[in-house]
Amino acid sequence: MSNYQLSLIMLACISVISVSGVFAMTSLAGMFSLGQAAYMSICAYLTFCLAKYLDLPVMLTAVVGLAASGLVALIISLPALKLRRDYFALLSVGFGEMISSIVILLGKWTNASIGFSRIPKVDNLVLVILGITALVLFMVRNLKRSRFGRMCIALKTDEIAAKSFGIDVYRLKIKIYVIASMIAAVAGICYGLRNRVISPDAFDWSLSAEMQILLFFGGTNSLTGSVISAAALKILPEFLKGVSFFGVSLQDCKTIIYCALIIVIINFRTKGIMGEHELSLAPLVKLARKAGARRAKESK
Amino acid sequence: MSLQLLISGISLGSVYALIAVGFAIVFSVLKFSNFAHGGMISACAYIGYYFQRSFPSTPPIYVTILFSALCGVALSFLVDFIAYRRLRAKQAPNIYYFLASITVSIAIVQILSVFYGNNLYAYPAIFESTTFFIGSIRFSTIDTLILLVSLAMLAVLIYLIDKTRVGLAIRAVAINAQTSKLMGINSGFIIVAVFAIAGVLAGVSGVLLGLKYSIYPTLGSQMMLKGFIASVIGGLGSLSGAIAAAIILGVVEIFLTYYLGSLSTPIILFGVMLVFLAVRPEGIAGRFAKDKV
Numbered sequence: 242m243s244n245y246q247l248s249l250i251m252l253a254c255i256s257v258i259s260v261s262g263v264f265a266m267t268s269l270a271g272m273f274s275l276g277q278a279a280y281m282s283i284c285a286y287l288t289f290c291l292a293k294y295l296d297l298p299v300m301l302t303a304v305v306g307l308a309a310s311g312l313v314a315l316i317i318s319l320p321a322l323k324l325r326r327d328y329f330a331l332l333s334v335g336f337g338e339m340i341s342s343i344v345i346l347l348g349k350w351t352n353a354s355i356g357f358s359r360i361p362k363v364d365n366l367v368l369v370i371l372g373i374t375a376l377v378l379f380m381v382r383n384l385k386r387s388r389f390g391r392m393c394i395a396l397k398t399d400e401i402a403a404k405s406f407g408i409d410v411y412r413l414k415i416k417i418y419v420i421a422s423m424i425a426a427v428a429g430i431c432y433g434l435r436n437r438v439i440s441p442d443a444f445d446w447s448l449s450a451e452m453q454i455l456l457f458f459g460g461t462n463s464l465t466g467s468v469i470s471a472a473a474l475k476i477l478p479e480f481l482k483g484v485s486f487f488g489v490s491l492q493d494c495k496t497i498i499y500c501a502l503i504i505v506i507i508n509f510r511t512k513g514i515m516g517e518h519e520l521s522l523a524p525l526v527k528l529a530r531k532a533g534a535r536r537a538k539e540s541k
Numbered sequence: 542m543s544l545q546l547l548i549s550g551i552s553l554g555s556v557y558a559l560i561a562v563g564f565a566i567v568f569s570v571l572k573f574s575n576f577a578h579g580g581m582i583s584a585c586a587y588i589g590y591y592f593q594r595s596f597p598s599t600p601p602i603y604v605t606i607l608f609s610a611l612c613g614v615a616l617s618f619l620v621d622f623i624a625y626r627r628l629r630a631k632q633a634p635n636i637y638y639f640l641a642s643i644t645v646s647i648a649i650v651q652i653l654s655v656f657y658g659n660n661l662y663a664y665p666a667i668f669e670s671t672t673f674f675i676g677s678i679r680f681s682t683i684d685t686l687i688l689l690v691s692l693a694m695l696a697v698l699i700y701l702i703d704k705t706r707v708g709l710a711i712r713a714v715a716i717n718a719q720t721s722k723l724m725g726i727n728s729g730f731i732i733v734a735v736f737a738i739a740g741v742l743a744g745v746s747g748v749l750l751g752l753k754y755s756i757y758p759t760l761g762s763q764m765m766l767k768g769f770i771a772s773v774i775g776g777l778g779s780l781s782g783a784i785a786a787a788i789i790l791g792v793v794e795i796f797l798t799y800y801l802g803s804l805s806t807p808i809i810l811f812g813v814m815l816v817f818l819a820v821r822p823e824g825i826a827g828r829f830a831k832d833k834v
Contacts, residue, residue: 271636273636273639273640275643317815319819320815320816320818320819321815321818323818324818326635326636326639328574328773330574330639331574331576331766331769331773332773332814332815332818334766335766335769335770335807335810335811335814336811338763338766338807338811339807339808339811339812342804342805342806342807342808343808345804346804346805346808446762447647447650450643450647453640453643454640454644454647457640493655494651494655496647496648496651497648497651497652497655500644500645500647500648500651501648503640503644504623504624504641504644504645504648507624507628507637507640507641507644508624508627508628508641509627511628511631511633511637
């Protein structure tokens with residue numbers, strides 16, 4: 242495959258990782274955050290700056306970066322998660338702004354708005370990123386099916402009812418927020434490895450909003466739906482390159498088109514394209530079994 | 542010098558107050574954070590700019606503000622028509638309103654940046670001199686104008702909410718929509734009224750912000766964040782609390798920017814807000830605390 246196709250695959254994978262993090266938070270626990278890109282930023286900067294200035298291997302600094310993002314998420318969530326859901330979301334925008342200010346403030350090391358580009362090259366990056374994506378998806382899928390995930394869904398459906406069943410809502414919210422933030426942090430590392438340059442502008446709140454939009458587009462409660470929409474909608478604009486409409490390039494308008502799509506979806510099919518359905522192999526397996534049984538009968 | 546900073550801070554704070562109130566009034570009735578308010582502010586700032594530029598001689602500023610406010614109302618109705626009307630009919634959960642409003646906000650910002658670019662535009666100068674003196678103290682003309690306009694707006698708004706029948710109805714719906722409907726309040730009309738007020742506030746604050754800063758697509762979203770911080774610190778649902786907090790915020794921001802530079806200001810402001818939420822989540826005014834937590 243050409244480099245261009247490989248880079249598209251990586252783009253889709255990064256989008257899938259970040260959306261699955263948001264899935265854990267929004268679809269399972271019903272929390273809405275517009276600051277997830279900030280965790281991408283924290284982790285990416287920590288990982289690559291430490292690797293550069295302390296001459297450590299990226300693998301090691303990535304662990305430090307992940308731990309640090311988790312810690313920041315914990316500190317932020319302690320006061321913030323006491324709030325109503327939409328207050329929390331607005332607060333997270335402020336958090337994102339704060340992180341990009343800090344990055345610019347530390348311009349001596351992070352190279353401020355120009356972007357930090359001294360990122361080591363990794364061989365076979367596509368395979369690495371595909372592996373990470375598969376791992377993250379597997380984890381999130383298990384999370385949804387576990388007791389923990391069911392507790393989260395109860396919390397999302399009715400917070401007071403969940404409380405009355407003995408679920409410690411506040412602690413649960415903090416846990417899921419930290420998990421979601423660390424998944425976002427993984428996406429941040431992958432982003433850095435793919436683009437080889439990170440800048441504070443790349444991680445502003447519109448990126449966080451984009452994750453939420455991709456999630457809701459595919460279906461709020463469907464992991465497969467959101468994964469498909471994350472990959473498809475991210476790659477689709479690449480095919481709009483060079484197409485222009487009334488003298489405006491459609492590539493420039495991609496966000497406007499997204500927004501129009503999402504408004505239509507919210508208004509006419511509120512639960513997203515896939516709704517609550519999950520794509521799975523189960524119907525196929527059933528069909529195969531039926532066919533097998535029939536054949537067995539016939540041979541008798 | 543510090544008196545000058547104080548005046549400038551109060552004038553900035555009064556614009557924040559306009560934004561906080563426009564944001565809070567939709568919240569109090571419809572119970573969702575109207576993120577689209579930020580996009581509307583940006584759009585109104587551009588409308589005001591092109592309105593001023595479209596005449597050979599610059600029209601007086603109050604005409605621009607009036608025109609922009611009217612456009613704000615129209616825009617507000619349009620946003621309601623496109624994004625919220627069907628959700629309301631379906632009685633969809635809050636999170637969908639919220640998502641719709643964010644989407645509208647992003648769409649407006651993107652439309653502005655695709656068609657007008659990310660350049661900064663400055664409003665044409667409306668005064669011959671940028672400063673004037675009273676005694677030996679120098680005042681900035683723009684800051685004083687902004688202060689006067691926003692204080693006047695806030696006074697009208699407080700009168701409207703506290704003294705008129707419409708205001709009474711809005712307060713009733715804010716406290717309990719179901720009961721007030723049973724009492725014969727036309728909730729459809731109240732929602733229209735609330736969007737109209739929010740539109741006027743977005744229009745006015747857009748032009749005022751454009752006069753103070755240059756205009757760019759994300760102007761409104763950034764400023765709305767400050768308005769939001771103010772309404773959190775002030776305690777949402779309390780008009781006077783939000784206004785007081787907004788003015789304090791403006792003053793603190795101007796002083797911080799002067800002494801520490803503009804980069805560390807958002808960090809400190811956000812830190813203050815986090816501490817405030819941890820210590821006193823009900824805000825300064827402390828009313829409607831249950832609603833927020």
